[in-house]
Amino acid sequence: MKPSSSLQKRLGLGLTLGMTLLWLAATVGAWLVVQHELNEAFDSALEETAQRILPLAVLEISNRESPRDAQHVAPLKVHKEYLTYLVRDAKGEILMQSHDAEPKIFRSQPAEGFSTTEKYRLYGASALRETVFIEIAEPLGHRREAAREALVALLLPLLALIPISLFGTWMLVRISLRSVLAYRRAVEARGVGDLSPITMTHLPAEIAPLAEAVNHLLERLRKTLEAERSFTANSAHELRTPLAATLAQIQRLRHEAPEGPLRLRAAKIENSLRELTRLSEKLMQLAKAEGGGLLSETPQDLIPLLAHVVDEWNHSSGQRIELQLPAQTSVYSTIDPDAFAILLRNLIENALKYGATDQPVEVSLTDQALLRVVNGGPPVPEPVLQSLTERFVRGSSDTSGSGLGLAIAKTIAQGVGAKILLISPATGRREGFEVCVWFPLASITDTQRYGK
Structure with missing residues (x-):
């Protein structure tokens, strides 16, 4: 272009x-x-x-x-x-x-x-x-x-007239377009999820209708997205209670059923309900990722958050995760702690589910706020790799899944101004899968760091 x-x-x-x-x-x-x-x-x-x-x-x-x-x-x-x-x-x-x-x-x-x-x-x-x-x-x-x-x-x-005219014309045009340039800076400064109206004054008569039309468009888009997120969150939330009740009844039925086809059928229904429960949880995470609240008011130290989430997964996965932290004691970013935890859990869950079971999952964080999650397994073909961050898209693995984990991670990364990259084979290997997320670094004063 x-x-x-x-x-x-x-x-x-x-x-x-x-x-x-x-x-x-x-x-x-x-x-x-x-x-x-x-x-x-x-x-x-x-x-x-x-x-x-x-x-x-x-x-x-x-x-x-x-x-x-x-x-x-x-x-x-x-x-x-x-x-x-x-x-x-x-x-x-x-x-x-x-x-x-x-x-x-x-x-x-x-x-x-x-x-x-x-x-x-x-x-x-x-x-x-x-x-x-x-x-x-x-x-x-x-x-x-x-x-x-x-x-x-x-x-x-x-x-003498040419440079004087150029300077005079340039200054006149710059002064005349000052409000337009301010409007452009206001648009450029907007975050990915900020759809609030852009308030600007003293715009030229030729630009003012355009700015008003943009605000109308943002308002319509905001209402549409809010309706979609509300539907997704409400649907997932309303499904949790009946799903939990149904799952409990199926588990009771499976234990009470005699050995035979009926117990096997009950077990299959239980597995399907568990998948549906996980899907509803993913939909709620996706609704949070697409909504506001991804940024924290004060910079957050990513190291203790990372260590806590990895420790939780190690307890449930049999210590399959290897954690590598930077030499410095703190790495600060403006991402919300809950949003960071959701992103990290989805990346780790994806690595554990689709990676080689005989190889550990490597999780590391650098002093430049680069998060890397690496798992073993065969390399992912390039056409598949480019589409893995889309909703409900899964790789060629036979492992069951919702196809939302990487989509949620990408949505959160975009919402906080981070950059996400999928690499396969992993860096320095001939196989494996790697996800890199570059979080924006935040400078923090001693008051912010130790004041509370």
Whole structure:
């Protein structure tokens, strides 16, 4: 699944990019207008210069002794000319030229008006009934340089505008989405079993209906789950008394019945009732696991709880459980003691029931709150291993069972924020089955530890 991108990031980058593109478009438009106006100004300067120089040139040529002789106009001081000119007659003979003028850049025959070559912009004018012509040339590079400087002047503010716009947009979006981010944190902080409404204020009008719909959905889901848990718990509880009474009657009937088919049939009914009793107990545990109360208000030391449950099972199973505790004296977690006992009993019962009878069950706890329950036996196939934590799913063993033990353990682990993992073959072995549960560690102060 492709990870979703941040709305804050998309808005910040999108708005900044949009503003930058608009600025660039405006800059290009302004530059085109400036370039057009510059060309008009330069053309006007060419025309005005020709109109001013031509009468002076005609007067100068008329006062010469030899009017047809070409003459260079000497400059007052050496300088680079942006505008150069030629004064010619109608046949193209040069009568006067500026000191930097290159005749080859002009047209072979003088003409009036504007024209453009590869590198120059030209303007021509005439006097004395088109007998004397003046042409002024301006390098196009001069115009390009002016247009380029104007473009740079327009673009330079953009270099400062982009980071300022990015920062300003980012801050504005962050402030605007502050309530949305708080709502997201409130949702993320929810525990697995917390279905209470999420109270948030100052949400944007676009998000508020969504938050309200989520609260309605949580309320409907909570009522549905409560009804299911209530039915499961009540059914299991109501079955305990009639099951116990029926089991007692069957046991009495079995003892009173004579040897033969009737006693065997009574024994089978007794075994079925015992299985049904265990199933009702599992259903009550499942209802507790799916309900609240899995977390303790104060951190609990797991070591004495673990030792107590293992000791109980060793008394009833013939000392088949080997317990290994960490070197440190305490391992604290926030799981409720009853919930921890239910989880541990189901894991141990599963290991004793389905593991090899000639091998012990290993139970260990590390200082990082890792609980391991390992039993012998043939390895469990991978497809079966992945489904063992589902309700009423059992392995390929012929041993009877409800198929709820690992499902209850998984539900409790998820409810307290723990991680559960099934491994087969067991770690470091070629066979066996292993369940690992990583409980969240809790830090505890001396007051909490010794205050009571």
